[in-house]
Amino acid sequence: MSTSHTPYNDLLTIPFSAATDFTDLADYCDRFAETLIECDDTAQKLALLGRMGACLALLRPTLDEPIPPHLIEHFTVDTLPAAPQFFEPDAEALCDYCQSLAQVLCQHSLLPETEKSLKGLLCELVWMFAGELKAPRWDRSKTAH
Structure with a gap:
């Protein structure tokens, strides 16, 4: 009997640790949310929530740290995008919200x-959080590193 590799299975085997760049952890959270929003299987949802929770737990303590020098160029663009937001929690609060929702959903004690x-709320918040973490921060023409 062979094991088929699906995007879902691949997500459950992606290795990550405290040494993983925060941009990669944000990408993983994004992918977990994309898969979770379409998932109806209870075991798969719990596995995805567990992986997402682990990623968020690794991201949380790094949010106040400076961006590593090898990632500076990744966050530097010629023109910063205009991104009006109506809900603007800081990164720590947003990470906490995501972790709390993931924990509540793992308890599997809610009405359908x-x-x-x-x-849906968790996925939207994770996409917002991951987008903020991966967004450009510096305008090349205005900033010297």
């Missing part, structure tokens, strides 16, 4: 409608 709404 409530679980669906909270799963």
Whole structure:
């Protein structure tokens, strides 16, 4: 019997640790959320929530650290994008919200409608969080490193 490799299975085997760049951890969270929003299988949802929670737990203590020098160029662009936001929690609060929602969903004690709404909220918050972490920070023409 062979094991088929699916994007879902690949997500569950992606290695990451405290040494993983925060940009990669943010990408993984993004991918977990993309898969979770479409997932109806309870075991798969719990596995994805567990992996997402582990990534968020690794990201949380790094949020106040300076960006590593090898990533500076990645966050430097010719023109910063205009991104108006109506909900602007700081990165630490946003990470905490995501972790809390992931933990609540792991308990699997909600009404189906409530679980669906909270799963959607978690995914939207994770996409927002990952997008913020991966967004450009410096305008090349205005900033000297």
